[in-house]
Amino acid sequence: MTEEQDMADLSFEQALKELEQIVGRLETGDEELDKAIQLYERGDKLRQHCAARLDAAQERIEAIRLGADGRPTGTTPFAAG
Template sequence: MTSEAAQTDVAALSFEDALQQLETIVRQLEQGNVPLERSIEMYERGAQLRKHCDGLLKAAEAKVEKIQMNQDGSAAGTVPLDPETA
């Protein structure tokens, strides 16, 4: 699989699927019984998966908002979830 094809493949993954693959790679690398060439390929794939997961998390964080309520119970608008970063 070419690097470009691998990146396209990673981009199509959901967060959960990418994280599961990343956890599997980490577990296999930690066991230490993977040949060097395969370890390098797995590490590169893991880096792509981590970057993808990070991007998905940042996109989700940008969408998460806290709804403020008026005294009558109606929605007054939205504010960022973490007002310290706004």
């Protein structure tokens, strides 16, 4: 399995948990330089994956529009503010 496939199979929660573990390992300063670089690169990919998952979720959220009579008339995309 390639790293891209591995990443695509991770849920947001799994990716976030792994990212937190990587951050913890890097914060200790105990890793050798090469390993720290590998961890950082993996962490960056996990961060991007989490951001993409959040963006996709935000796009799916819709606000219901109500007409003058109070009945739903449609939906509008979620606007983060």
